[in-house]
Each structure stands twice: as C-alpha cells, then as structure tokens.
C-alpha cells in the first residue's frame with residue numbers, strides 16, 4: 119500500500135504550553151489534528167473553569183489565519199478543586215476532562231494531588247456526571263524505582279480509586295508497560311488508555327546505549343523492549359479502549375540538553391508519519407484509523423471528524439532538526455530510522 123486516507127485524527131493528550139511557545143508549536147498540531155485534549159500543566163496550572171476559558175481563548179488567538187483546530191480543555195485537579203466548578207465547566211461544553219497529576223510526578227506537577235481523600239468529592243461528582251479523569255499514572259515515593267512507578271501506581275493508587283468511585287471514567291494516559299496493557303484489558307468500558315508515538319517506537323536502550331539521548335527522555339520513562347512490544351500489540355489490536363495521545367511536550371532545546379534536562383518529546387510535526395511507519399512495519403495499517411481517529415471520540419462521546427487526511431509512502435521523510443519558536447528552538451523528535459510515510 120502506498121497511499122492511505124483516514125478520517126482526520128485527533129490527539130487525546132497534547133501539551134501546547136502558553137505565550138511564545140504556544141504560538142510556535144500550535145501550527146504543527148493544527149496542521150494534522152482536528153482536535154486535541156489540552157494538558158493543563160501550565161505555570162500556574164489551569165485549575166478553574168475560568169482559567170480554562172481564558173487559556174482556550176489564548177490558543178484560538180495563537181492559531182494562524184486559515185487553520186482550524188478545536189482545543190478540548192482540561193482542568194488540573196488539586197486538593198482545593200471545587201466539584202461544582204468542575205461540573206459547571208463540563209456542563210457548558212468547555213471542559214472535556216480533569217487531569218490528575220500525583221504531586222511531583224512530572225513537569226509542573228507540584229500542585230498535584232498528595233492526599234487522595236481531599237479529592238474524593240470531586241471524583242464522586244465526576245463519576246456522577248460522566249466526566250473523564252485523565253491520569254498521569256506514576257507513584258512518586260522515592261523508594262520506588264523509576265522504572266516501576268507505573269506498575270506500582272496501578273496497584274496502589276489507580277485500582278483503589280476506581281473501586282472507591284464506581285462509575286468514574288478513567289483514561290490511563292501515556293501507558294508504557296505490559297502491566298498497564300494487561301490491567302486496561304481486564305476492565306470494563308469505563309477505562310481507556312492512550313499511547314504515545316515514542317513509546318511505540320523506542321525502548322530504554324534507544325535512550326541509553328551508546329550515549330544518553332535527552333530528546334528521548336520523557337515521563338513515564340521509556341521501558342525495556344518487551345513493554346514496547348506489548349504497547350504495539352495493544353495499539354494495533356483494534357481494541358477500542360486504546361487510542362493515540364501523542365503527549366507531544368515541547369521544551370526549548372537548551373532545557374533538554376542540560377545537566378538536569380526536562381522530560382518530554384516534541385513529536386507533533388511527525389507523529390502521524392511515525393505512526394503510519396510503525397503500523398506499516400507491524401502489517402497493521404488497517405488498524406491505524408481506529409487508533410488515531412475513531413476510538414478516542416467514541417470514549418469521549420464526541421462525533422468523529424468529517425474531514426479526512428491522506429498519507430503517502432515515498433522517499434524517507436526529511437525530519438527538521440528543530441523548529442523555531444519565540445521561546446527558543448525546540449528539537450523535533452527523530453526516531454532514528456527512515457520514515458517513508460508523509461502527510462499529503
């Protein structure tokens with residue numbers, strides 16, 4: 119197959135940042151994706167419905183003339199979140215989900231949740247109103263090895279929260295382990311999981327063997343190859359609970375090529391080309407559209423897009439080293455192998 123037309127994809131986990139960075143990165147998502155779930159981990163975070171409305175306005179103001187894009191907003195769950203504000207922001211159509219960051223788990227997660235008792239009323243209100251909870255699933259206890267943090271979170275936090283809050287719809291964000299795949303497969307249709315491009319293409323050897331590659335460093339951290347295989351199996355299975363969340367997470371290049379580098383891979387410009395290559399290599403191109411364009415809207419209860427996108431197979435893609443933004447250059451994710459699929 120050398121050409122593939124699919125319904126316009128959506129990105130169910132995206133960091134657009136703010137200000138000059140937002141202006142620089144937004145066109146790269148809007149060029150390929152109709153909609154995206156917008157992560158709220160700004161500084162300060164997007165905590166209230168009013169914050170989300172203002173952030174959405176800034177995103178739309180940063181969109182170049184002639185481009186269309188529908189940002190699906192989220193609220194950052196804190197121990198002070200007001201359940202009524204969450205319910206109202208969701209009822210108005212503005213906010214599509216609430217994001218749970220365990221305090222200290224990842225970039226800008228300091229205002230996240232440490233004491234889960236303090237968010238119980240919010241989670242119960244969300245369950246009652248069908249508002250999805252998007253979860254960064256890693257424990258932060260210093261005695262838990264970084265490679266084990268996702269599996270520990272599922273046992274110690276996620277499963278207890280779900281048992282205590284029947285009916286809560288949950289998206290396990292950017293899953294990275296066979297443990298997460300197995301857990302997700304074992305649950306009802308109130309649980310879904312997103313998978314990133316980098317976790318489908320790379321394992322920790324790619325990041326660490328022969329030199330440390332800071333542009334492959336993200337959280338949850340890349341795991342061993344057997345986990346990558348399990349993720350690829352899930353993504354290409356056609357099971358509707360698995361769908362794309364790129365977790366494209368831009369940081370200025372100098373903040374990643376640093377003695378204490380930031381976590382996050384900027385994949386937006388080449389995400390769909392990389393996915394087409396990965397699904398092609400797995401003989402599963404017929405499953406790409408479900409993963410990028412159909413399963414996500416079904417979980418979120420939204421219509422699929424009525425536009426389409428065509429990918430064609432040809433010469434290796436010329437991946438730009440960096441894009442320029444007003445907040446400095448941002449290095450584009452490069453999987454380190456030829457990508458033959460192009461967005462037409």
Ligand SMILES: NC(=O)N[C@@H](CC(=O)O)C(=O)O
Nearest residue numbers: 133224225336337367381382
């Ligand atoms: N994935 C990452 O490595 N980084 C994300 C945060 C996140 O999604 O955990 C970021 O905001 O930079």
Ligand SMILES: [Zn+2]
Nearest residue numbers: 224254337338
């Ligand atoms: Zn995360």
Ligand SMILES: [Zn+2]
Nearest residue numbers: 133157365367
């Ligand atoms: Zn993220």
